[in-house]
Each structure stands twice: as C-alpha cells, then as structure tokens.
Amino acid sequence: MKGESGSMKSTQAAxxxxxxxxxxxxxxxxxxxxxxxxxxxxxxxxxVAQCVRPVxxxxxxxxxxxxxxxxxxxxxxxxxPFPLMHVDTGHNFPEVIxxxxxxxxxxxxxxxxxxxxxxxxxxxxxxxxxxDSRNALQAVTLVDAIHEFGFDxxxxxxxxxxxxxxxxxxxxxxxxxxxxxxxxxxxxELWDLYNAHVHPGENMRVFPISNWTExxxxxxxxxxxxxLPSLYFAHRREVVARGDQWIPVTPLTQPKVGxxxxxxWVRFRTVGDMTCTCPVPSEARTLEDILRETVTSTxxxxxxxxxxxxxxxxxxxxxxxxxxx
Amino acid sequence: xxxxxxxxxxxxxxxxxxxxxxxxxxxxGRLLLDSRSVLADQWAAIEATSTxxxxxxxxxxxxxxxxxxxxxxxxxIDVAYRYFSTPARRFIIADTPGHAQYTRNMVTGASTADxxxxxxxxxxxxxxxxxxxxxxxxxxxxxxxxxAVNKMDLVAYGQEAFERVKQEFLNFAxxxxxxxxxxxxxxxxxxxxxxxxxxxxxxxxxxxxxxLLETVVLDEEILNSSFRFPIQLVTRLSEENGEERRGAQxxxxxxxxxxxxxxxxxxxxxxxxxxxxxxxxxRISQARAGQSITLVLADQIDMSRGDMIASVAHPPRTDxxxxxxxxxxxxxxxxxxxxxLVQQTTRCIQGKIDTVSARLDIQTSQLVPSPAQVAMNDxxxxxxxxxxxxxxDRYEDNRTTGSFILIDALTHDTVAAGMIV
Ligand SMILES: Nc1nc2c(ncn2[C@@H]2O[C@H](COP(=O)(O)OP(=O)(O)OP(=O)(O)O)[C@@H](O)[C@H]2O)c(=O)[nH]1
Ligand SMILES: [Mg+2]
Numbered sequence: 001m002k003g004e005s006g007s008m009k010s011t012q013a014a015x016x017x018x019x020x021x022x023x024x025x026x027x028x029x030x031x032x033x034x035x036x037x038x039x040x041x042x043x044x045x046x047x048v049a050q051c052v053r054p055v056x057x058x059x060x061x062x063x064x065x066x067x068x069x070x071x072x073x074x075x076x077x078x079x080x081p082f083p084l085m086h087v088d089t090g091h092n093f094p095e096v097i098x099x100x101x102x103x104x105x106x107x108x109x110x111x112x113x114x115x116x117x118x119x120x121x122x123x124x125x126x127x128x129x130x131x132d133s134r135n136a137l138q139a140v141t142l143v144d145a146i147h148e149f150g151f152d153x154x155x156x157x158x159x160x161x162x163x164x165x166x167x168x169x170x171x172x173x174x175x176x177x178x179x180x181x182x183x184x185x186x187x188x189e190l191w192d193l194y195n196a197h198v199h200p201g202e203n204m205r206v207f208p209i210s211n212w213t214e215x216x217x218x219x220x221x222x223x224x225x226x227x228l229p230s231l232y233f234a235h236r237r238e239v240v241a242r243g244d245q246w247i248p249v250t251p252l253t254q255p256k257v258g259x260x261x262x263x264x265w266v267r268f269r270t271v272g273d274m275t276c277t278c279p280v281p282s283e284a285r286t287l288e289d290i291l292r293e294t295v296t297s298t299x300x301x302x303x304x305x306x307x308x309x310x311x312x313x314x315x316x317x318x319x320x321x322x323x324x325x
Numbered sequence: 326x327x328x329x330x331x332x333x334x335x336x337x338x339x340x341x342x343x344x345x346x347x348x349x350x351x352x353x354g355r356l357l358l359d360s361r362s363v364l365a366d367q368w369a370a371i372e373a374t375s376t377x378x379x380x381x382x383x384x385x386x387x388x389x390x391x392x393x394x395x396x397x398x399x400x401x402i403d404v405a406y407r408y409f410s411t412p413a414r415r416f417i418i419a420d421t422p423g424h425a426q427y428t429r430n431m432v433t434g435a436s437t438a439d440x441x442x443x444x445x446x447x448x449x450x451x452x453x454x455x456x457x458x459x460x461x462x463x464x465x466x467x468x469x470x471x472x473a474v475n476k477m478d479l480v481a482y483g484q485e486a487f488e489r490v491k492q493e494f495l496n497f498a499x500x501x502x503x504x505x506x507x508x509x510x511x512x513x514x515x516x517x518x519x520x521x522x523x524x525x526x527x528x529x530x531x532x533x534x535x536x537l538l539e540t541v542v543l544d545e546e547i548l549n550s551s552f553r554f555p556i557q558l559v560t561r562l563s564e565e566n567g568e569e570r571r572g573a574q575x576x577x578x579x580x581x582x583x584x585x586x587x588x589x590x591x592x593x594x595x596x597x598x599x600x601x602x603x604x605x606x607x608r609i610s611q612a613r614a615g616q617s618i619t620l621v622l623a624d625q626i627d628m629s630r631g632d633m634i635a636s637v638a639h640p641p642r643t644d645x646x647x648x649x650x651x652x653x654x655x656x657x658x659x660x661x662x663x664x665x666l667v668q669q670t671t672r673c674i675q676g677k678i679d680t681v682s683a684r685l686d687i688q689t690s691q692l693v694p695s696p697a698q699v700a701m702n703d704x705x706x707x708x709x710x711x712x713x714x715x716x717x718d719r720y721e722d723n724r725t726t727g728s729f730i731l732i733d734a735l736t737h738d739t740v741a742a743g744m745i746v
Contacts, residue, residue, distance in 0.1 A: 030613065032336060032415060041617035042576045045557040049630050049671065073605040074574075074617070078560055160406045164391025167405045170433075183392050184402055188429040188654050190436040190742045193668055193730050197737035211417065213408050303366025314393040 033220050037070065040208035042192065043171060044074040044155070047206050048081055050196040051153035054206075057142075057325065058084040058111065059092075060100035061271045063157030065226050066209060066217055068103070071155075082155075083110040085145060087138045090117040091252060091274040099229040114145040139323035143179035146203055153196065153204045156325050161213045163302055165317035171210050177201040179323025205325065214269075214301050215294050222287040232290070234267045234282045245278040269301045337538060338417045340434045342462065343444035344454035345423035348475040350401055352444065352513035352534075353420045354385025359520035360535060362409035363388065385513070389420040402427055404434035413539040423454055428702045429654040432461055432742060436728075440469040440541060442534070447480045447510070450490045451497050456687045460704060463501045464650055464744060466724060469541055470506050473534065478512040482525040500690045509534055547614040551639035552580035552588070553718075553726050554620060555670035556632045562603065562621065572603055572619035573628055575671070578725040580636060582620070583611035590626060591633045591716035592643050597622040631672035633716040633726075641716045641726055646679070648746050649720075651699075651707050655733070655740035659699035665740070667711050669729035674715075676731075680708035707743070720744035 047054050056071060058064045071080045086100060104111040116137050119125040125140040146154065160167045165183070172194040174187050187195055196204050209217070221228065238249040240259040246266060247253055252275050255261050266279035267290070280299075284290045316324075341349035357363050371387035374396070378384075389405040390396055401422040409416050419434030435441065441462045445455060462470060472494055480486035487510040498506070510529050511518030517525050520535045532540070554575050562570040582588070586599045601621040602609050612618045620634060628634075635641055653659060659678065667676035684696035685704040692706065699705050720727030731741040 030615070035336065035615060038576060038615055038617040042557070045574055045617070046671075049558050050673075075560070076605040076619075077562060077603075161408050164389070164405070166391075167389070167407060168391050168403050184394060186403055186430070188433045188730075188739045188742065190433055190730060190739075191725065191728050192437075193728065195668065195730060195732055195737070195739045197666075197732060199737065211406070211408070298365045300364050300366055303364065303370075317391070317393055 033216065033223060036209070036212050036216055037073070037220070039192075039211065040067075040070045041074040043194070043206065043208040044071055046194050047153050047155060047196070047204075048075070050194070051204065053149065053151050054082040054153040054155060055085045055112070055149070055151045056080070056082055056155040057157075058086055058100070058104075059271070060086070060096045060103065060229055061157070062217055062221060062228055062232060063159065063209065065103070065228060066212075066220055067155065067157040068107075069224060069226055070208060072107075080107075080109055083112055085112040085114065085154075087142050087145065088113050088115045088117070089138060089273045090115055093229075093231055093250075093268075093271060093274055095231050096229045096271050099227075103227070112145070112149070114141050114148075116141045119144065138325070139179060139319065142325065143323045146179065147201070151203060152198050153206055154325075155206050155208065157209055158207050158325060159212050159214070159217070160207075160210050162300070163316045165314070165320060169207065169210070169320075171207055172196055173205045173207070174198070175203050175205055175323070179203070181205075181320040181323075183317065183321070215291065218287065218291045218294050222291060229271060231268045231271060231279070234265050234285045234289075236263050237266050237279060238263050239266060239279065246281065247278055248274070250274050335413075335543060336415045336417065337440060337541070337543060338419070338438050339440040339442060339538065340419045340421050340431075340438045340467075341442045341444060342421050342431055342435065342458040343423055343473075344446070344449075344452045344458075345400060347423060347444040347446045347449075347455075348513040349423060349442075349444050350386035350389045350405075350420050351384075352442070352473065352475065352511075352519065353405075353407060353418055354388040355513045355516055355519045356418075356535065357388060357407065357409060358385060359516055360409060360411055382514075400424055403430045411535070411539060416538065423458075425454060425457070425702060428457065428461075429652075431458060432465070432652055432654070435461060435465050435467060436742070438465075438467055439543065440471065440538070441467045442471045442473050444473045444475050445490050445494065447474050447476050447486050447490055450493045453687065455494075456497065456690075457702070459498060459501060460685060460687060460690065461652065463503065464652070464704065466720060466744070468504055468544075470503050471534065471537060472506060472508045474508060474510045475513050477510045477517060477526065478515050482510075482512075482517070484526075484528045487529075497690075507531070507537060509537065547579045547724075548581065550579045550614075550723060551641075551718075552582050552586075552634075552636040553578045553641065553723065554582065554588075554634040555672070555726070556628060556630055556634065557671050559629055560619065562619070569625075570621055571625070571628075572621050573632075573634060574617075574619045575634075576617045577612050577614050578670070579614050579723055581611060581613045587637045588622070589635050589637045589640050590622070590628055591635055591641065592714040593626070593632070594643070595624075595626050596637060597624040597626055599623070631670075631674075633670060635716065641718045641723075643714050643716045645711050645714050646709065647715070647717060648682075648706065648708050649729070649743035650685075650746060651705050651731075651741050651743040653699050653701060653703045653705065653741045655738060656701055657740075658701075659741075664734035666732040666734050667709065667715070667729050668732060669715050669717060670726055672713075672715060673732070674712045675734070676709055676711035678707050679710050682706045682708065706746075709743075717745050719746060721746075 119141045125137040239246040267282040407418045421431040421434040517523030558574040600623040603619040683692040683706040718726045727745045
C-alpha cells in the first residue's frame with residue numbers, strides 16, 4: 001500500500017471535514033465512498049465481534065486489496081485480528097503472486113496458502129487436463145482449509161453487481177458443513193442486524209463490499225492510493241483473438257492451430273485463473289484512465305473477462321452451491 | 326455517458342413489491358433498460374434465454390431473476406439487489422418476491438428501503454398479497470409509497486381502469502395512514518410511464534416513475550434525531566500522559582456527536598464526556614450518523630460490546646420489558662418451549678415472549694385479540710422480557726435502535742423480526 005502516512009492521511013482529512021468548517025450543518029464532504037466504507041467497516045467489526053475464528057480470503061486482486069485496506073481501517077490502531085488465506089489454483093499470473101507476497105510482507109500479516117495443486121495430488125480434486133480451469137476446484141481446497149483451521153467466517157470481496165446469482169446473496173451468507181449455499185432458503189437479513197450464529201462445521205461467508213459497484217472500487221482505489229498488481233494497468237501482451245475475447249498467451253493457454261499471435265495493449269479487469277481470465281484491449285495506464293473506461297464500458301466485468309462464466313447462465317450459482325466463494 | 330462520471334452523492338434505496346406476477350421484476354428490467362443501465366453481455370444472455378424458450382419478446386424479468394429455480398418457474402424467490410445511477414441520483418433497488426411463501430425475503434429487502442413501489446395489476450386490483458405487502462411496508466416505516474398500476478396495456482390504457490384500481494387501493498389503505506402516496510399508471514412490458522411517457526396515456530400528466538424516483542425528497546431524519554452509538558468492540562489505544570486509553574468502536578446510528586459532548590453509557594446509566602473521536606485518518610472533532618468511528622470517553626468507565634453510548638438530553642428507554650410488532654418468519658409456529666435470543670443493535674441476549682396480545686388481520690387491517698397460534702407470515706403484537714436491560718427507542722422514532730431479530734437458540738435460524746412500539 002502506497003502513501004502509508006503522507007498522502008493517505010491528507011486525502012482522508014479532506015473527506016472528514018468537520019461540521020463547523022463547512023458551516024450551517026452542511027455535511028457535504030460525506031459522499032458515497034464514505035458511506036460504503038463505513039458500512040464495510042461496520043460489517044468487518046461485526047464479524048470480529050460475533051465469530052470465533054474468521055479469515056480474510058486474499059488473492060491480491062483489486063477487490064481483496066480494498067477489503068484488506070478496509071480491515072486495517074476497521075481495527076486501527078490494532079493489527080488486523082485475523083489471518084489472510086489464499087486458495088492458490090496454481091494457475092495464477094506470476095505478477096499477482098509476487099504482489100501478494102509483497103503486500104503481506106510489508107503489512108506483517110499472517111498469510112495461509114492452500115493449493116489446489118495439493119488437493120489434486122491428494123486425489124481430493126480431479127481434473128481431466130492440466131489446462132482445465134481450476135476455478136471450480138477451488139471450492140474443494142477452500143472447504144478443506146475451512147475445516148482444517150476451524151474457520152467459522154470467511155471474509156470475501158465479492159460484489160453483488162458482478163453476477164446475477166451474487167445479486168441474490170446475503171451479506172452474511174450461511175454455508176452448511178459441505179460449504180454449500182442454499183439459495184432457496186437463505187436466512188432473512190433485516191436492517192443491519194447480522195445473525196452469524198453457526199454450529200461447528202458450518203460457516204458464514206461474509207461480503208463487506210456487497211453494495212459496491214466496479215466503479216466504486218476503482219474510485220476508492222484512486223482515492224486511497226492503493227497499490228495493485230501491474231496487470232490491471234495497460235501493458236503490451238501477446239494475445240490471440242478467440243470469439244469475442246483476447247486470450248493471453250501463457251504456458252497454459254497456447255494458440256490453437258490457425259490462430260495468430262499478436263502483441264497488443266491490454267489490461268485485466270479481474271485477475272483469476274490464467275486459463276479462464278482474459279484481458280480487455282485498453283490503453284488505460286492510470287487509475288483515472290481506468291475509471292473513465294469503467295463507467296463507459298458496455299460489458300460487465302465478468303462478461304468481458306471470464307470464459308468460465310459463459311458456459312451457462314447458472315454456472316456461478318452451481319459453483320456456489322458446491323462451496324465456491 | 327460523461328455525466329456518469331459526475332459525483333452524484335444522493336442515494337435512494339427502494340423496493341418493488343406486490344402480488345405474484347404483477348410485474349415487479351419486469352418493471353426493474355424495464356427501468357434498467359430504458360435508463361441505459363443494461364450492459365451488452367447482460368442483454369445477450371437474457372436474449373438467448375428468451376429465444377431458447379420461444380418467447381417473442383425479451384423477458385426483462387430475467388435481468389433480476391438470477392437463480393435457476395426462479396428462471397424455471399418464472400417467479401422471484403429471493404431479493405435481488407441492483408445498482409444504477411442517473412445524473413440526478415444513485416439507486417439501490419431490491420426486487421422482492423411476491424409469492425406468500427417468500428414473504429420473509431420481501432421483508433428483508435424492505436427493511437433497508439426508503440421508498441416502496443407497490444405494484445397492482447390493472448385488471449386485478451388489490452389482492453391478498455397486495456394487502457400483506459402494504460401492511461409490511463407500513464410496519465417497516467417506509468414513508469414513501471408509489472402505487473404502480475401496471476399492465477395498463479391489457480386494459481387499453483384506459484383512465485377508468487386506473488381510477489378504479491386507485492380508488493380500490495385508497496379504500497383499503499385508509500386505516501393504514503400512509504403519509505405520502507403517489508399513483509402512476511404504467512406498462513412495464515412496453516415501457517409506458519416508466520422512464521418515458523409513451524404515447525398511450527395522454528390523460529396522465531404526472532411524472533414518470535423514474536422522474537419521481539429522481540426527485541422525491543429524501544429526509545435527513547437520522548441526522549436530526551438523537552445521538553445513538555451501539556458499541557461493537559472495545560479496543561486499546563495508545564497511552565496518553567501515562568494513562569491507558571480504551572476506545573469504543575462502532576457506528577453512529579443516529580444524530581451527531583462532538584468532542585466535549587456529555588454522553589450516557591447504557592445500560593449502566595453512567596455519564597461521561599467524549600474526549601476524542603479517532604479514525605484511521607486521525608482525530609476528528611465531530612461525527613455524523615452513518616460514520617464508523619472510535620469514541621474515547623474522558624472517564625475510564627467499564628464498557629463492552631452491546632452497551633450503548635447515547636445523548637444525555639434525549640436518552641433511549643432502558644428496560645427488560647418491551648412490546649413490539651413482530652413478523653414471524655419461521656415455518657414452525659411459535660413454541661413457548663423453544664429458547665430464543667433477542668438481537669438488538671449489537672446486543673444479543675436471551676429473551677422470552679410474555680404475551681401474544683393480538684394478530685393483525687390482513688383482510689381487514691384490524692387487530693384480532695389473543696390469537697391461538699403464531700405461524701409463518703403472521704404479524705403479531707407481542708410482549709417481551711429479556712435477561713438484561715436493553716437500551717431502545719420506539720421503531721417509529723429510530724429504525725436502528727427500535728428493531729430486533731429473534732434467533733432460535735438451538736437451530737440458529739432467524740425466526741422473526743420485531744419493531745418496538
Ligand atoms: N401485458 C403485460 N404483461 C406484463 C407487464 N408487466 C409484466 N408482465 C408479465 O407478467 C408476468 C409476470 O411478470 P414478473 O415481472 O415476473 O412478475 P413479478 O411481480 O416479478 O412476480 P414474482 O416476483 O414472482 O412475484 C410476465 O409474464 C410478464 O411478462 C405489463 O406491463 N403488461
Ligand atoms: Mg419478480
């Protein structure tokens with residue numbers, strides 16, 4: 001995270017200008033980002049107050065960076081009172097893993113890594129080909145890790161604007177012992193009263209930035225000057241055109257016969273499994289450029305970048321029922 | 326597109342509600358579509374599904390009916406949250422289910438709404454679920470209600486049909502005493518009256534639904550009401566002048582607070598002064614409703630999660646007994662043998678139901694004394710007794726400190742929600 005004391009403080013002070021200075025009871029400096037931030041902090045504190053062993057799922061992506069930053073704010077001046085965990089598919093872009101480790105080191109937080117690779121080795125998760133997407137398999141590794149450590153709450157950076165099934169999910173989302181989500185029988189969630197009671201083996205998935213949109217996330221990153229992995233910004237990369245998408249050329253995603261490799265200016269809107277995450281054409285090199293592109297984009301984040309969610313309208317829901325985040 | 330970049334601060338949270346098939350999800354789809362909030366891939370996906378099913382028109386309800394079971398049955402099961410903005414405002418929409426079986430999901434969506442759009446089918450008018458939803462909207466204290474008379478295309482866009490339904494609703498709703506009702510005729514299917522006027526109803530001169538949503542006056546009530554600060558966590562802060570300091574972490578739920586203010590700590594009843602307000606960004610001199618902060622008091626008095634810091638001049642009530650209107654969610658009827666937990670603000674304690682004095686009759690809007698049982702979807706008046714005193718206000722005065730949920734101590738299910746009277 002950049003601007004640890006200097007820049008971050010000055011941005012913040014401007015946001016919380018006291019009543020007297022703006023005069024006449026006008027609380028103008030309170031904007032939508034302040035509201036969203038405050039709501040997320042409230043949720044994070046509820047998790048720590050109500051749950052015994054929470055964990056924050058951290059991938060190094062933009063949403064989890066925002067979540068991590070919010071956690072620092074929520075518990076300041078104390079350290080973040082829970083570990084981070086990354087379920088590593090083994091198919092991550094190397095820039096992201098390097099970035100993840102830098103962040104963890106600079107903050108001195110505890111990161112647990114559990115790998116899908118290991119689950120496959122143990123025969124707990126099965127694949128047909130090495131290059132199959134491992135997104136769906138993450139659920140196995142995640143649920144195993146939840147049981148291994150006895151976590152009763154997993155904090156995640158999912159947002160309701162990402163996908164239709166997510167738009168249906170509670171902020172505190174109950175999961176049974178198998179990690180499964182039962183969308184037809186969710187706990188009522190009224191006002192800001194969160195019922196986090198679980199029995200041993202069950203857990204809550206908690207989404208403090210449920211009400212944020214992709215644009216909110218970028219605006220917040222710009223405001224708070226958060227660092228991100230380099231592949232979120234425009235860079236030259238070898239890609240091949242396939243259908244409507246640009247597939248990045250990686251050890252796992254090789255050009256097919258007849259496909260033509262070209263180098264183009266691209267950036268990623270999400271970072272995930274290399275086999276199913278595509279960049280978008282872009283020359284946006286600064287946060288401000290990205291923000292401008294985000295609000296004028298004609299495609300959703302997932303629609304533009306994920307190949308695995310396109311197989312059916314229900315892919316996300318199916319995976320969630322099986323324990324996926 | 327450029328104006329989307331503009332920072333529009335105002336937020337309106339609203340729901341759509343009303344009976345099954347009255348067109349709630351279609352209306353949201355239409356609102357999103359005509360305000361250009363549907364992206365190309367979202368459109369492609371629902372277009373493909375509609376075509377596969379042999380529908381002649383793209384089914385707009387597919388934009389929010391995100392669950393497989395919903396798409397299969399053509400009904401909404403749980404709330405969908407959608408976000409959109411226009412140059413005038415930001416909106417959070419909760420599209421709620423009309424089906425009686427899923428009433429608790431409708432209540433979930435309604436609990437955080439500032440405004441409700443209640444749909445009526447122009448052909449059918451007021452039906453049982455309309456009554457139930459209207460009652461719930463009233464109980465939950467949603468002051469602003471838009472009655473959308475939908476499917477006007479099926480009554481030849483006629484004014485008489487609109488007036489008839491309007492009158493029918495007014496007759497029914499009279500005892501409910503809504504303060505702010507607006508009636509709009511529309512066709513969610515074709516778009517008339519939603520974002521654009523369309524050409525079919527020249528007799529209607531009022532605003533379109535979107536115009537109304539963009540201009541309805543939002544109240545700043547939570548800012549002006551008395552200061553309430555339920556403590557979420559107590560944290561250790563750095564020492565100052567050799568003294569250990571502790572901070573109360575939480576969110577200002579109503580009113581404002583400033584350094585130097587005299588405050589009350591409840592339920593102990595002790596008073597102190599605010600000596601500092603801390604945030605990650607540093608100290609601030611005052612804070613407002615909605616802000617998550619760390620409050621430091623001048624005296625080292627014992628405080629913990631579940632306590633409340635409040636205004637001395639206008640304190641909440643502190644009591645082990647209270648009465649409330651309760652919406653029962655559980656499939657199992659109320660059973661006095663089951664242990665219950667009461668969760669109110671940040672406090673969760675054992676409690677029991679002392680009296681079940683009346684049930685609200687959905688048909689007549691009358692209270693029926695001493696109901697034989699309390700079953701799913703019943704709205705009842707109950708008396709409570711809890712293990713330790715709670716600090717609370719009447720729900721009418723404060724939505725946060727006047728509300729609670731009931732949790733079954735054994736199953737951990739949320740079995741009911743209550744509003745203190
Ligand atoms: N003719 C006509 N049909 C409409 C209109 N609005 C909705 N419908 C149709 O009514 C049916 C039900 O619409 P939905 O939007 O799914 O209804 P709903 O109120 O969301 O239903 P639940 O969520 O299950 O309570 C669908 O077949 C719609 O196409 C309208 O204005 N005119
Ligand atoms: Mg619906």
